[in-house]
Amino acid sequence: MKPRTTSVLLGWSLVVAFSAGAPARADDDNRRGAPLAVRSDLSQVVKEKRRRTPRPLDRGCAVEALRPLDGRLPYGPGERLEYDIAMFGLPTGDIALSVGDRIGTGDRSVVPVYAEGSTSPLVAFMGGIDAQMVSYLDVNTQLPRKMASRVHVNRPLHDEVMIREDALFVPDDVQSHLTYRVGDKDKEWDARRAGSTDVLDVLSVLYYARSRDFAEGTRFCFEVFHRRWLWRVSGVIGPAGDVEVPFGERRARRIDAVVRRVYKKRPLKPGEKPPAAYSRAMRVWVSDDDERLPLLLSTDNETVGEVQLRLTAHTRGRPLPAKARTALSAPR
DSSP states (O other): OOHHHHHHHHSSOGGGGGSOOOOOOOOGGGSTTOOOOOOTTHHHHHHHHTTSOOOOSSOOOSSOOOOBOSSSOSOOTTOEEEEEEEETTEEEEEEEEEEOOOBSSGGGOEEEEEEEEEEOGGGGGGOEEEEEEEEEEETTTOOEEEEEEEEEEEOTTSOOEEEEEEEEEETTEEEEEEEEEETTEEEEEEEEEOOSSOEEOTTHHHHHHHTBOOOTTOEEEEEEEETTEEEEEEEEEEEEEEEEETTEEEEEEEEEEEEEEOOSSSOOOTTOOOOGGGEEEEEEEEESSTTOOEEEEEEEETTTEEEEEEEEEEEOOOOOOOOOOOOOOOOO
16 A cells, blocks of 8 residues: 555545655654654744745635534544554555543643554555654644654565654644655655645544534535645535444435645636546545544545545543634635
């Protein structure tokens, strides 16, 4: 399995998996199994570069973001979600997501969410992938404040590959540092992007979506920052029906979405389609109850066919206090 395919499955949007890898400085915390934390100097890098305001690459989303739910969030500290990755109907990897304890108080408080994923022995002959990610979510908006991700790829007869990205999300701006290491050689990039609406990372998408109102027929649009680029996710909330996964059978609402990379050099002309490699359709089923569990994610891959992310286990977390919800941003 290729690194880009696993990156997609780490978050709610399998779509982001099509972006190319990019780098970050290879320090001691980039070794396999080391604790993952956001670069401590990233905020200073952003501060120095904010003198020049980045310009959005196109007109952005045509519809407003989804409305937040009233009352408490459907997740909280201690929650754990476990998934298997299925290709050809066989489990080829697993991903575990967990919610940490709230950090800080008042409007500045955040909740860290973590992801760990790896390929199974079934595909070991193709190489192994180990991935980690952490995202710090604003308690009021469920938008990320900062994130870090790290992926190690072992391929037979090839040097080990390490891909790391750190990003800081500030109003109207995302600043990141990406490192791509092959063997003992590093390549590094700094990137800065301006979104047109709510901007997330691939892990925070899951929790952002669970905290939004799912009215059938509602159209939505938001953006995801991943590997130096912005990806626009748009779609419609569909009807509810019964869905069966290894975790069990539940009534779930289907969400159909298309993920497209924001064109990097110029806006697309009216009616112009983006390159095929920059676009992917996906289907998601979220339980139609108070827990809002993402049960099943599915997308089609030209090489291996349908790829699925299936819920296998769930541990409930402790509820976060109810609070007044901050209104979401409208298209800019």
